[in-house]
Amino acid sequence: MPKNWLSALARYVFILTVALIAYAAVLLLAGKNPILAYIDTFDFTLSSWYGFSEVIVRMTPLLFTAIAVALPSRAGLINVGGEGQLYLGAWLATWGAITFTNLPASVFIPFLVLLGFIGGGVWAALAGFLRAKGYVNETITTLLMNYIAPLVVGYFVYGSWRSREPGASAFPQTAAFVQEARMPRFFQTRIHLGFFLALLILFIYWFVLEKTKxxxxxxxxxxxxxxxxxxxxxxxxYLIAVMFVAGGIAGLAGMSEVTALHGRLRAGFSPGYGFVGFLISWLAGGRPLGILAMSFVLAIVFSSGSLLQITQGVPFAAINVLMAIILFIVLMKPNLRRLMS
Amino acid sequence: MISFFAGLISGTIMYGAPLLYCTLGEVIGQRAGMVNLGLEGIMLVGAAAGFTVAAGTGNMWLGVLLAALAGAALNLVYAFLVVNRQANQLASGLTVMFLGTGLSAMIGRSYIGSGISGLARYQIPGVSAFSWVRSTMFSYDLLVYLVVPAAVFAWWGLFRTKWGLHLRVVGEDPSAAFAAGLKIPALQYQAQLANGFLAGLAGAHLSLAVARAWTEGMIGGRGFIAIALVIFSKWHPLRAIAGALLFGGSVTLQLQLQARGSSISPFLLNMIPYVLTLGVLMIWGGVRRFAAPAALGRVYSGEE
Known part of the structure; x- marks a missing residue:
């Protein structure tokens, strides 16, 4: 068993090393300095407690969206709609947060968690329903629905929910949530309850799949x-229920981002967490520990994306190239692919 | 009112044309048994590369050509994974999507906000007598005029040539194709080169003729809509024309309503093309399985 574990680790390290070398070549071709980029990324993320805590913050939505892909994949469903489900979860949670403003935190937070779950869940269950009834394959519906969900959020954030506070109203965003609607943070960092919720769900995911009927x-x-x-x-x-639960989990990613970090709903607040969840789940082969490890790695990739945009003028979207390289290596090597599936 | 309908018709054609190019490529690819979710990324690279070359050299057609070649080259990644490594088609397609999204942002970065003359438009001869309708209704660029002939050519290639027959056999029954001695990898590569070429061309048409600008992520899901239209067209190049017009019409209707100061929120109007695509898929869904190539999406190792 430990031997297996070690060889799995060795393969992950191999994939990442090759990917980083290939991405360095891409950066070099774009006239950037890859060595400096990697050193900066390390300094920014892993060399301090603060940097590390920010990686955990980035990792939180990725854990949710990865489980949202991994769970349906066990039932043979391909959920590529994490991004849309995340937006709808944030949207319904926001509705709760700005509608019921005088609840105590002990009721408010669980209530918002529930709303976030339902928002993402119903959105995904729609695709599950169409698949179960034999109308359309869930891959194409979830992909298309990714483009509708941000418009739903935009409709409200630019419209009736738009903040009227002086200063804040210049941006397309809602008014700030009351304190009782904000998920608590810990250790004087931005690490929030969402992270522990994600770990709990990861455990439940493993337990349900391996230990229950x-x-x-x-x-x-x-x-x-x-x-x-x-x-x-x-x-x-089961097809509909699994999609509902998966979408609900992705909805929690949006709900926790909005209630813990931003404290309000903003248009276009996700930099593609939903799509990356697909990548993580695929790389991890749906294994819980793999999801944990790969979410951490991809969180560092995301942090470096924002960093390199500032320090070297590399567009944030360039991290997609790195993610593509990782996927390519895994898909190319049949022995790696067997390990993942 | 006349200008409203003239705008609607010309917009439908302008927005429909690039989508049709992309859909035609995917029809060819799926007829050979492969679903390619990477179209979005390929169109993005086509749009960025085409715009960059056109803005840099001032030659629009050089931009179109290089965009199409870049699209074909990028799609080699997909073809390699699916044909040579027998990798999962959906994951291979998403690899290309990620790659194209990232590369296009890097290629186009310094050209955001640049202006270009755009592809030249040519008036349809003999309609100047109708000068009371908006002239744009009868004036398009060459790629628009070529798109229906391209669809006919794709139909002819798929259904009237030996090459097309072989390609379809690969998509229907790879083991029969193998037994008949067909070169399956070569045929699949040809299909994906055509697919990438057309998607790159479609991207360039969007940035050089329709938008005349490059913005990050400007394809906005059209690559996925093209895949939906392939299902809508029941894998037939000529029926794809109707699908592309339907989608082009919905985009234009939405833009025309916005331009006329409609009281409906632009966010709701922007949803129309996606909702319409989903609706069409739902209505068509029940019959699609009788039209799909039988081996679509399967991995063929050549050993069955």
């Missing part, structure tokens, strides 16, 4: 839906 059924559907149907598993119900 539900998990067995879900994996059965993923393995052979026809056989699962013959064995009396309500396949259609």
């Amino acid at each position: 539900w998990g067995l059924k879900i994996k059965g559907i993923g393995g052979n839906p026809e056989a699962a149907k013959r064995m009396g598993i309500e396949v259609n119900f």
Whole structure:
């Protein structure tokens, strides 16, 4: 067992090393200094407690969105809609936060968690329903719905929810939430309750899949839906339920970003966390520890994206190239691919 | 009112044309058994590369050509993963999407806000008598005039040539294709080169003729809409024309309503193309499985 674990670690290190070398070549071609970029990134993220805590903050939404891909993938569903589900979770949580302003925090926070879950969940369940009824494949619906969700948020944030506070109203954002609606932070950093919630959900994800009858059924559907149907598993119900739960988890990413970090809803607040969740889940092969490790690595990649934009004028979107290189290496090497799946 | 409809028609054609190029490429790719989710990234690179070259050299057509070649080159990544390494098609497509998103942002960065003359428009001869309608209704760039012939050419290639027959056999039944001695990898590469070429061209058409500007992420999901239109068209190049016009019409209607100061929020209007695409897919969904290439999305290792 420890030997297996070590060889898995060695392969991850190998992938990342090759990817970083390839990305350095890309940066070099773009006329940037890759060595300086990597040193800056290390200084900014891992060399101080503050930098490390910021990586944990970045990692939080990625954990949620990765589980939101990993869970349906066990049932043979491909959820590429984490980004949209995240926006809808943030949207419904915001509705709660600005509508019920006089709840005590002990009620308010669980209530907003519930709303965030429902917002993302219903959005994803729609795609699950269309798939279960045999209308459209969930891959294409979840992808298209990613483009609708930010418009829903935009409609409210530019419209009836727009802040009227002097100063704040210059930006498309809602008014600040009351203190009781803000998720607590810890250790004098921006690490917030969302992180621990994500860890809890990661544990539940593992527990349900490996230790319960539900998990067995879900994996059965993923393995052979026809056989699962013959064995009396309500396949259609499970397809919709799994999409609902997955979307709900992605919704928590949006809900916690909004209530813990921004304290208000802003248009276009996600830099693509939903898409990266897909990448993480794929790289981790859906394994809980892999999701944890890969979320951490991708959080550093995201931090470096914002950093290099400032220090070297590399557009933030350039981190997509690094992510593509990582995916490419995994897909190219059949022995790595077997490890991941 | 006349100008409203003239604008609607010309906009439908202008927005429909690039989408049709992209959809045609994906029809060819899917007929050979491959779904490519990377189109969004390829179109982005086509738009950025085409704009950069055109703004740098002043030659619009050089921009179009290089954008198409860049699209084909980028799609080699997808072809390599799917054909040579038998990798999962969806993940391979997303690799290309990520790659194209990042590369296009790097390529186009210093050209944000630059202006270009745009692809030259040519009046349809003989309609100057109708000068009471807005002249844009009868004046388009060459790529617009070529798009329907391109669809006919794709149809002819797929259904009237030996090459097209072989390609479709690969998409329907790879083991039969293998048994018949067809060169499956070569055919799949050809299909994906055509797909990348057309998606790159479509991206350049958007940045050089439609928007006449480069902005990050300007494709806005059109790559995914093209995949939806392939399903809508039931994998047929000529039916794809109707799909592209429908989508182009919805984009234009939305823009025309905004320009006329409609009281409906622009955010709701912007949703129309995506909602419409989803709606069309739902209505078409029940019949699609009878039209899809049988081996679509499967990994063929050549050993079955």
